[in-house]
Amino acid sequence: MMTESPLRADIVEVGRRMYARGYTASNDGNISVRLGADRLLMTPKSVCKGFMTPDMMCITDLEGRKLQGDRDPSSEMLMHLEVYRQRPDVQAVVHAHPPIATGFAVAGIPLDRAVLAEVLTTLGSIPIAEYATPSTRELPEAVRKYVKAHDGMLLANHGALTVGPDVYAAYYKMETIEHFAKISLVARLLGRENLISREEVMRLQELRGSYGIKAPAPICTDDQTVVDVCQVVQAPAGDGRRLIPDDVDGVVVPPVAARDEVSPKPSTKAEAEIRLTYRELSALIEDAIRNLR
Numbered sequence: 001m002m003t004e005s006p007l008r009a010d011i012v013e014v015g016r017r018m019y020a021r022g023y024t025a026s027n028d029g030n031i032s033v034r035l036g037a038d039r040l041l042m043t044p045k046s047v048c049k050g051f052m053t054p055d056m057m058c059i060t061d062l063e064g065r066k067l068q069g070d071r072d073p074s075s076e077m078l079m080h081l082e083v084y085r086q087r088p089d090v091q092a093v094v095h096a097h098p099p100i101a102t103g104f105a106v107a108g109i110p111l112d113r114a115v116l117a118e119v120l121t122t123l124g125s126i127p128i129a130e131y132a133t134p135s136t137r138e139l140p141e142a143v144r145k146y147v148k149a150h151d152g153m154l155l156a157n158h159g160a161l162t163v164g165p166d167v168y169a170a171y172y173k174m175e176t177i178e179h180f181a182k183i184s185l186v187a188r189l190l191g192r193e194n195l196i197s198r199e200e201v202m203r204l205q206e207l208r209g210s211y212g213i214k215a216p217a218p219i220c221t222d223d224q225t226v227v228d229v230c231q232v233v234q235a236p237a238g239d240g241r242r243l244i245p246d247d248v249d250g251v252v253v254p255p256v257a258a259r260d261e262v263s264p265k266p267s268t269k270a271e272a273e274i275r276l277t278y279r280e281l282s283a284l285i286e287d288a289i290r291n292l293r
């Protein structure tokens with residue numbers, strides 16, 4: 001276990017990086033680390049994460065009682081406490097509002113499609129925890145469902161949460177989520193998102209073991225699997241192919257704007273959006289009226 005002083009410095013540095021990269025604005029976001037078996041070191045409420053100093057941090061017990069510090073602990077302390085309760089292996093928790101990943105959280109689109117090998121071997125899937133009022137007891141309840149099996153998740157209409165064996169590992173997972181969100185957004189804007197096949201996903205999962213990557217749960221490619229024991233990834237059967245074009249078998253990934261808020265999964269061709277110019281639409285209506293006569 002590291003001593004307290006380097007951990008305070010690490011939190012300051014991670015806060016500075018989050019603010020510099022635009023993952024937080026104003027006083028958003030919070031960071032905590034375990035300090036021994038029964039104490040946490042946590043960012044205080046109402047400070048900009050880009051301009052913290054080591055002496056600003058609070059020390060609390062695992063029930064959230066403040067033990068040391070001039071300032072009060074983060075307003076999202078309850079969410080942090082819940083993560084440490086559910087995951088004895090976790091040593092650090094990072095919460096931020098990275099804008100592109102948060103855009104997916106606002107659109108109700110989880111980052112759970114098999115697209116990037118690196119993301120599959122590290123985070124697996126990135127689900128969306130149900131909407132909860134920030135800083136209330138609702139938020140830890142929403143997070144509880146996913147945190148046992150996931151090291152990173154989106155928070156509906158709010159932001160993202162990552163955990164790790166130290167504060168830098170948790171922070172890097174936040175970077176991975178935002179980077180993955182950016183790539184996914186570009187691919188969808190370009191109109192094509194080829195998916196890694198189910199078989200290849202399983203091969204990547206085996207690589208996790210050989211690289212020594214510790215994951216809280218295995219990857220599953222079956223929708224029916226429960227999210228608290230499994231990382232559910234959307235990956236089609238490959239039949240020998242490793243990449244599956246997104247328009248195979250009548251499955252189309254519609255542009256982001258065409259997606260139904262409550263239906264984040266790929267729609268069939270029959271449900272895909274059709275765009276017409278005003279002139280084309282008028283011609284169609286005129287045709288229909290002519291046919292009626």
Ligand SMILES: [Zn+2]
Binds near residue numbers: 029095096134158159
């Ligand atoms: Zn927040």
